[in-house]
Amino acid sequence: MKLDDIIARRSASPRRLIPPGPNEEQVRMMIEAACAAPDHRRFRPWRFILIRNDDRPKLADLFEAAAHETHGKLSEGQTQRAREKAFNGACLIAVAGVIRDDVPDVPPHEQWVSVGAAVQNILLTATSFGFGSMIVSGDKVKTRALQNGLGLNAKEQLLGFVAVGTVSKVPPATERPIVEDVLSVWPPEEAGMLT
Numbered sequence: 001m002k003l004d005d006i007i008a009r010r011s012a013s014p015r016r017l018i019p020p021g022p023n024e025e026q027v028r029m030m031i032e033a034a035c036a037a038p039d040h041r042r043f044r045p046w047r048f049i050l051i052r053n054d055d056r057p058k059l060a061d062l063f064e065a066a067a068h069e070t071h072g073k074l075s076e077g078q079t080q081r082a083r084e085k086a087f088n089g090a091c092l093i094a095v096a097g098v099i100r101d102d103v104p105d106v107p108p109h110e111q112w113v114s115v116g117a118a119v120q121n122i123l124l125t126a127t128s129f130g131f132g133s134m135i136v137s138g139d140k141v142k143t144r145a146l147q148n149g150l151g152l153n154a155k156e157q158l159l160g161f162v163a164v165g166t167v168s169k170v171p172p173a174t175e176r177p178i179v180e181d182v183l184s185v186w187p188p189e190e191a192g193m194l195t
């Protein structure tokens, strides 16, 4: 992987991440890369759940139940839209944070940073294999229906789903922040000298 690939990486909507997706070995490598994320005290504050393609209809049931939990009675259109999301993305991996709040020197925000870095390692590994990818969440991740349905325990919080697959429509390049807007030099009188 080259630096340009990291800078130019774009997320692609899960519905545009069609088969073929990563094979079993590539999925293992994406998770191996995730586990190389920076991780204070090695709490490994993440859990990944691969949704097998044969089980997408069961995931659709969970998405429908989650939409019902959030919005109450659903119209036919709402039901259909909730269900079809379960079939998007050639490969779908649920990501949960397993965050401890009893360790003052490793507060929850540090652990969430680890989860985020793990997700980015998955996205970049997918890029290195030539796949597109995206992490998505939505209202549904907060629902009991989905959290329980995926088998998460009370200490685990669903962050979202990483979708990986072959990009059917390449997203255009996007504007990124200008380095000078996000990087400053301290002390300020040294501004302009980066090293």
Ligand SMILES: Cc1cc2nc3c(=O)[nH]c(=O)nc-3n(C[C@H](O)[C@H](O)[C@H](O)COP(=O)(O)O)c2cc1C
Binding pocket: 009, 010, 011, 012, 134, 135, 136, 137, 138, 159, 160, 174
């Ligand atoms: C935890 C997390 C959840 C996200 N959930 C959604 C989502 O549900 N829907 C969405 O359109 N973008 C979501 N995003 C943003 C996209 O993943 C993506 O970063 C964004 O569309 C910008 O595209 P880019 O990665 O090409 O810059 C989420 C990002 C993060 C970090």
